[in-house]
Amino acid sequence: MTICLALVCDGGKSVVAVADRMVSDASLALEFEQRTRKIELIGASFSALTAGDALAHTDLLRDATDSIAGMAQASVRDVAAAVEGCFIQHRQALAEKSVLRRVGMDYDTFLEKQQNLSDALILALSSEYQSVELGVELLIAGIDSSGAHLYEISDPGTARCFDSIGYAAIGSGLPHAEGFLTEADYSPDISLNRGVWLAYVAKRRSERAPGVGSRFTDILTIEADKGASFLGQTSMNQLNAIYQGYVQQLENASLSVEKSIKELSLEPE
Secondary structure, eight states, X not given: OOOEEEEEEGGXXXXXXXXXXXXXXXXXXXXXXXXXOSEEEOSSSEEEEEEEOTTHHHHHHHHHHHHHHTSSSOOHHHHHHHHHHHHHHHHHHHHIIIIIGGGTOOHHHHHHTGGGSOHHHHHHHHHHHHHOOOOEEEEEEEEETTEEEEEEEXXXXXXXXXXXXXXXXXXXXXXXXXXXXXXXXXXXXXXXXXXXXXXXXXXXXXXXXXXXXXXXXXXEEEETTTEEEEOOHHXXXXXXXXXXXXXXXXXXXXXXXHHHHHTOXXXXX
């Protein structure tokens, strides 16, 4: 229940990432907007955006960051691969704890003892083990020597590259954000300023979806020559003012269209 979006600009020389701060807990029927960002920096030119379980990604990203720290000139693909590997490890650890330990085994013991277990028990445990999900989605957005790149990582631990379309989104607000970008005729060649604007409007549109927060909006820009930085409050206030004028123009246009519709002549053939 959230919206996280990243898009490529300047023909691959910059990236814009935007997210809300909504936290949802279905088990407690609880929703609130936290003060912690859902966009985390991984080094000077990489970022991770998270959706889903608010706790599952914390140790995962810590482990991935430690792995990346030992790399020389890591690429965005390297970062995504590191996060993907940690995702798989954490999901397997969760499956082992929630399924196998219940019957007094870990994964290695399960493999060793299969010849002494019934086929029905092996099938049941294997099926349950494989169905365990970590319940978190991540977007990896960044820039390396080859340009800007986007990856999405989700259960069961699969990374997908979104470079071919230039943007990626996760969370319940995804349909609204993607719909707006399609309407706006988004292209990876747009300027950074326009990319920031489109990302902002896409986030505001996504607030129509259940579970998307409207109180906070965080926008991160990553530029090949300047690195990563979050937009300050002055820029956010300017974006909001432009957005309010934009909404007013849409309402005025809608009224004009409604007038024309009422005057439409429905003549038969």
